[in-house]
Amino acid sequence: MIRIVMTLCLVMLSLSGCVPGQQIEQLGIITSYGVDLLDEEEGTLDNTILYTQFDPEAPQPMQTIESTSSTYLDAISAANLKTSYKLVTGHISLKLFGKEMAEKGIMRLLSPHLRDAEEPANIYIAVGEPTAKEILMSKGITDVSKFLDQLFENNIREEILPKSNFMDFVHNVDDPGVDPIQPVITIKNDKPVIDQIGLFQQDQYVASISPDETFLVKLIIEDFRAGKREIILPRAPFDPFIQNDTDEQPKEDLYLTLDEIRSSADISLEDKKQLHYQVNVDLEARLMESSEPIKIDSDKVLNLLETEMSRKFEEQYEQLTNKLKELNVDPIGFGTHYNAETKHEDLTDEKWRELFPTTTINYNVNVNIIRHGVIE
Amino acid sequence: MNVNVKVKHGSRIQSFYLFFILVNIQTGTGIIGAPRYIYEQAKQDGWLSVIIAGLFVHFVVFMMFLTLKQYENTDIFGIQQDLFGKLIGKLLGTIFIIYIFASLLSVLINYIQIVQYFIHPILSPWLLSFLLLILVVYSVLGGIRVIVGVAFVFFVSTLYILFFLYHPLLEMDLHRFQPFFEASPMELMEGARATSYSLLGLEVVLFIYPFIDDKKKAQLPSQLGVAITALFLLLVTIISIGFMGRERLADSYWPILIFYKFISYEIIERFDLIVVTAWMMVVLPVMILLTWMMTYGMKRMYNIRQKKTLFIICFLLFIGGGLMKEQVMITNYTSYVGQIGFWLTFIYPIILYPLVRIKKALKKEGKN
Amino acid sequence: MIRKRKRKQLAYEQPKTKNEVHFPLESEQTKQAIQEQLQNESSLIFKEVNVQDQTIVVCYISYLIEQTQVDSNLLAPLIDSKEKWTTTRLETNLPIGNGQQYDTIEQVCSQLIKGSVVVYIENEKSAITYSISKNERRSVEKPERESIVVGPQSAFSESLETNLNVVRSRVQSNELVTESFNIGARLPTEVRLVYLKSLANDEDVQTMRQRLNNLKIDDLEDASVLVQYIEDTNKTVFPLFYLTELVDRFSYGVSKGKIGVLVDGSPEAIVAPTTFWGFFESTEDVYFRWSVATFFRMLRFAAMFISFVLTPVYVAVVTYHYEVIPTNLLVTLGESRSQVPFPPILEVLFLELIIELLREAGARLPTKVGQTIGIVGGIVLGQAAVDAGLTSSVLIIVIAMSALASFTAPSYLMGSAVRVIRYPLILLAGLIGLVGVTFGICLLIIHLLKLKSLGRPYFLPVYPFIFKDLDNSLFRLPFSISNRRSIALNTKDPIRYQERKSKKPKDIEDWGE
Known part of the structure; x- marks a missing residue:
């Protein structure tokens, strides 16, 4: 009796097989995702993806891929066609939305994030001015993702930026009677900088205020x-x-x-x-x-x-x-x-x-x- | 079948383990999804519903002990036989066992769901249920003492999961609880009923009672165990409401695992994966206890060898765990189990007590 | 299963001697009978002494006895005697103790091979034997397998008498019982059951006694073999009885109410019952201050956990759960992994195999060569493997750490068990990731919960939970607080000494009234 059950189970097991793995050296780990609006009517997106690959021959692990698509998940799979590594989203630290895109509303692109267990929760949401692509492709810095990540982290720790995490954003969009604020990034001297803080009506970018006003x-x-x-x-x-000891004009x-x-x-x-x-x-x-x-x-x-x-x-x-x-x-x-x-x-x-x-x-x-x- | 059970000294357990047994069997998988259902009914006053449910559960446990104390050393099967006679007693007992099987299956498939969602989307459910059932068989074969040991050790070794809740607890937005007491009493009661799936398992007291060594002291640990489970549920509900907000909470099947997603440290970036895997240690004692209850029940009523029942049950579970795949089906199934469980574990024991008293009174009269 | 064992026991039934030769005998007959019994042992020496018209046969095996003793204490008084010898006179008048009478040749011969001299007066009813064995044995030396830094440094040797001697000198009590058993039908070995009468739990003693009595085997090689015969179950990798070569560990166990078993010819002694946690206790913990000792004990538990979890977790995470690794670490890991042509599981198994080979080779080779092998293996091979692109450099650290951690267990047997468990865990991790590792750990815990040592749960005092016993196993408390013996052992006297109660709570400044 027991033997029959056991053999049956073993047969089942061998039929079902094992779990396909994803060994890290075969992965392209996406660290930042930027999106701009390509065509307003059709709603096509111009995606910029920064990812890390582990190629011993490559001069640097950071790579950039562009793709066009109409949804977020499609953006990743379209980009996957252009690389020999399997792109995975488990380590995204920043989602950057071009100004035009942000004005249209960004919740649509964030909702897969809420559903997919693989995506991390601790990411930053920001607006790129004029476009997300320009910022992610900025030449002054080798690892833009890391730079931006630390930029946010330090400024939040120094209490200059308000909390602009993904969850804060989602909460502020969800809860009635409050709107999110997220940093706006621009390029100065080939380097991305936080210049203004963007005001949102729900998930739509409206205008920006200065850091001084943000303090208030x-x-x-x-x-x-x-x-x-x-x-x-x-x-x-x-x-x-x-x-006043000096003679200067006060x-x-x-x-x-x-x-x-x-x-x-x-x-x-x-x-x-x-x-x-x-x-x-x-x-x-x-x-x-x-x-x-x-x-x-x-x-x-x-x-x-x-x-x-x-x-x-x-x-x-x-x-x-x-x-x-x-x-x-x-x-x-x-x-x-x-x-x-x-x-x-x-x-x-x-x-x-x-x-x-x-x-x-x-x-x-x-x-x-x-x-x-x-x-x- | 005798109404009273004789248990060897070697397989008795001390009463304070009831605490761990109850906490374990109640926590299970229910707690992961419960806040959502509670919120659906009672909105931001869901925490009140949990408190109501907790108090009610205390009352149920109290009634169970009152009933059991009327007998020398018996369990639910003995009581039923004494009350309703052999045939109906057996029928009711069988219903109980079928219900336990159903709830066991729901625990298994829910855990498989969670693992598939959070860790391996293409993991074969056959494989996972096979692994879980190996552990179930292995520990049930060890007898009641090993089973209680598993409940105890696994509970203690998974407590650390709770500690990390401090993070979402600090991030709560208290405005989400306002305005207070908005829900109507009816909504609150509905909310309390929605907790039933996550508080199921109390019936274990009715099964394990003959095995308790110091029965006089058994009430306190059981009440404490029930209180702790209710507190866990309360904590989790409060955090869910305060941390997740309305739309998110209404949207997510497993709100608790969502909070763990937000916790990250220098060494471990994603905590939800750790929690999901460690949750195996929360689910296992439930499965083991339920399986033991079934094997014990079958032996008690039909005198079938426990080993035989064990293997048959596990085989059926294996089939069930492998076949149930669709999320909607699982959700519906779980809510059915919750509803049946509500009547069987919360209402039925309360009805039993007056029946036992009436029966006793009748007997006395008959003698006089 | 049980049936099989029964059959085996039957096979070991004592071979019945067909015709026993009884005294009295002529001197020539005696000689022949003994020669025959001992298969014509060529070092067998027969000496016939003629005193007062009596023929006295003195017989011994020359390499087993102390020749000078025979000459001065036996032969000299024997020849110088002015009276007739009788067997009783031999027993009382010779200046050697331990004279014993036997009346068959077989019994006499069994004494001969243990290093006795046989003296037989012709035509008497019994012969007398004196044990004058030569002790060609190791003296008490420093421990080699369980070296400790603080505390007594004596280890058991192969001689039962020496071992009993050192145990007696450490446990100086007239309540120390040393029950003797002879185990082995063909090649009997003396086994001693050692316990303190006023402490040890009678039930435990009875269990052990029964297991020793019921043991029907042909021969007994060593204490470690005896353990395998009398353990509660053999379906486990964990040692269920503590085998130690440290005298103080043994006597510490006995003085706390445990039961010890000494086996003749084995430099290791058995202590039972033990718990899982007991294997991570070192006697050093007692000699150190409680705070330091607690730290070390915790460190050992942590080390054990690291030892069997670290490599499986590495395999699981690198194969399946890249999300768990923090981004910065991921880059380092990924870069070192990108050179390696194998999947993580093979890489790990390969390196673990190297470590195990090094350990095994180091243990077999003479000390000096062994050390060199260790260094060469550790540094050169590791470096070479990384350079050759066979393993990643991160993994070298992981493996080295887990190997190192497994050696911290004070009991070598437990350390080996932990190393063995790691392999199934690695396989599970490679097959289904962290879920597999958790499965393995669950299985392990359930297994440990099921185990018993001498009928007592192996997982004590964690389960069955005995709060007051935790200080005797998981950590250590100052002696002023921890004044109890382990409750789980059910000793006859659970209190070691009365707690000192301070009379009055001290203030910051007291006037000394």
């Missing part, structure tokens, strides 16, 4: 641990405290650098009907650098500095809010707060687009300088 957004959506920031204040109120502005910024912010919806928001930002920092030698020997100077800074920040916030409302983009996620406060009403993105411009938002920034370092 980031101040609300993420807490800083050790940020850095330059701030420009008018010089006039500080005149009595500046010891400048109009005072440049100050804040360092080791720790912040916390909270948004509260004061009025559900009128959509009135109150945003409180607490910011603790160390004053590191100043363009003019200010003598800080009393609380008075410090308080003055703090209030001036707060006012400056609040001004900047007003400008930013106006810009965001004009574009009708909500990267800060006022809509999620609205959604969280209202029961039995499923907020949709369309509805929030109608509501967002009508909101009034009041900012209150509280700057606290805890140390002023070497400056006296």
